Amino acid sequence: MDAVALAGTVPAFLGVVLLIAATPGPAMALVVRRAALRGTGAAVPTVLGLEAGLLVWALLAGAGVAAAVAASEVAHLVLRVAGAVVLLWLGGRALWRAGRGGGEAPVPGGGGAGAGAGRRAFGEGLLVQLANPKLAVFMVALYPQFVPAGSDPLPAAAVLGLLQVAVETALYLGLAVGVGRAGTWFRRPRVGRGLDAAAGTVLVGMGLRVAVTTR
Template sequence: MSVTDSLLAYTLAATLLTLTPGLDTAMILRTAAAEGGRKAFHAALGIDMGCFIWGALVAFGLGALLAVSELAYAMLKWCGAAYLLWLGIQLLLRPRRHFSFSQGQVEKNSTNNWFIRGMLGNVLNPKMGVFYVSFLPQFIPAGHSPVGWTFLLVAIHVLIGTLWSLTLITAARYASGVLKKPAVVKGMDRLTGCLFLLFAVKLAMSRR
């Protein structure tokens, strides 16, 4: 896969994944609706910082492993493929019908600093680390630095996420209603599930 192909494929995948409703979307929408766009944007910046923290942890650990160990590379590849396969099957067989915006789901700490809330909500979610480890390596072209490319891919993910957060903040009055529709939630889950399955096969067939 060429550099251009990697960037285009990753950007498409990251965009679809970002648009799929999750905890971050719930936090942005709930904050924008209840406390205003400014605090919601602070939360979005905190979420972005959490992505960079996970990216740094994954980049340096991933780079070291891939550089010195064929076995580590193989284990990472198969574990990542199995994880993506499992996640894709779950989304296809059991897509959600509802997306909750309850306050208890998105507020897990007592701080009034929404930047800190967004960051901690991301950093304390181990699924983010597992997702980055299993997903990002597929888009690192052969012969390129895993560390540098990991940060680049995380930056693209953050940019897409920030644009999506700004869109949600701007359309907070309408977005929550759309994302509560069962057909929309089920469709996005199934689309993401198909994407995960495709990438699981691609990762399993990849070579160093």
């Protein structure tokens, strides 16, 4: 890997990644909801799960697997259906909680989450990323543009993936801190139900969009 040539592409890569990371999507919806209802500390496992999934896709892109998934109609269909199911399931749960008056008990003062809740939050974030067909297409379309010609794509993709993980982790943790500081307001029953309803609507809408979008 030509480290010098790769370093020259990093500023442009980080600019693109920052713009994409700041765009609202299912990842941001999960982080906001978690931080609002459970506190900043409880959002950390969600962020780590999301970024672990992103790094997996980056490595798969470098190994050529993501390109194969993006090119294969069958693989893309399977991943698209899985992604739609995951998003619809998460969104449906949030809407169900909103309808019944709140299911996940808010933590007074933002006390974080226990080990079991942390593992579930990590798994939820990881699952959302791994079942995201748009992420596979994104990696295939974006990463090769910043890999110097003649470089081994796997280590280059690993470096770019780690950089993207660093940018997104900082952004999402900053978002979690900001939302967590307003936790007392968010944890009011009426506001919590509204947040569940909003997050559920976003996730269901994105799930339906994934389901009907072929590419």
